[in-house]
Amino acid sequence: MAKPNIEGSDEQLIDPVAEQPGYNETESHIAILGHPIHAMSVAFPIALTFCAFGADILYWWTGDGFWARAALWSSGTAFLFGMLAGFSGTAELLFVSGIRARAPAWTHFIIAVTLLALLGANWGYRLYGYEAAVLPYGILMSALSVAVVSFTGWHGGKLVFDYRLGTSKGN
Ligand code: HEM
Secondary structure, three states: OOOOEOOOOOOEOOOOOOOOOOOOEOEOOOEEOOEEHHHHHOHHHHHHHHHHHHHHHHHHHHOOHHHHHHHHHHHHHHHHHHHHHHHHHHHHHHHOHHHHOOHHHHHHHHHHHHHHHHHHHHHHHHOOOOOOOHHHHHHHHHHHHHHHHHHHHHHHHHHHHOOOOEOOEOO
8 A cells, every 4th residue: 555655755654553463454353153242232231221211211200119120220231231242342452453453442442431330330329229319310320321322332333334343454
């Protein structure tokens, strides 16, 4: 591939990151028959995070303890499935050289770990009284979780669709 020149000189620009061996190796290693486990597993924490917020709203609206219990279970399973998704994503980040070399993959890691801390706090807080926990802090944490999970998922999508990480060759 032709390297770009510095304007008005014969000197060529070299990107030291792109020069690393294995930079173009971005195919998923943590996969079943070539299908990345991380991509398959992220749907669960994303959906459950939205469910927790929905259940909190319904508890606030109806006062029915069923919804507070539903929020307890959905926030807990969002956290646990989020951890599973996080393990597969972290393995991908550490073991695939082309993913490890790209800064956006590390940005996604930082956003995702922030999300996991929030999901864990949202669940843990409810374990000491799931009905009393909903208003106001439970529902506020659920709302924030929805915002952060949306950002995490959007950014993960960028890794796949813009940088083609986990698919075949990177840019
Ligand atoms: C905690 C550590 C995490 C790391 C290191 C990580 C890393 C990655 C990587 C490398 C990709 C590119 C595709 C692949 O190689 O499989 C990706 C995609 C993605 N990640 Fe993560 N991830 C983490 C956690 C999460 C969490 C907790 C969520 C959401 C709950 C999430 C949502 C996504 C989404 C939606 C995609 C795009 C999947 C697709 O469209 O195929 N990630 N992640």
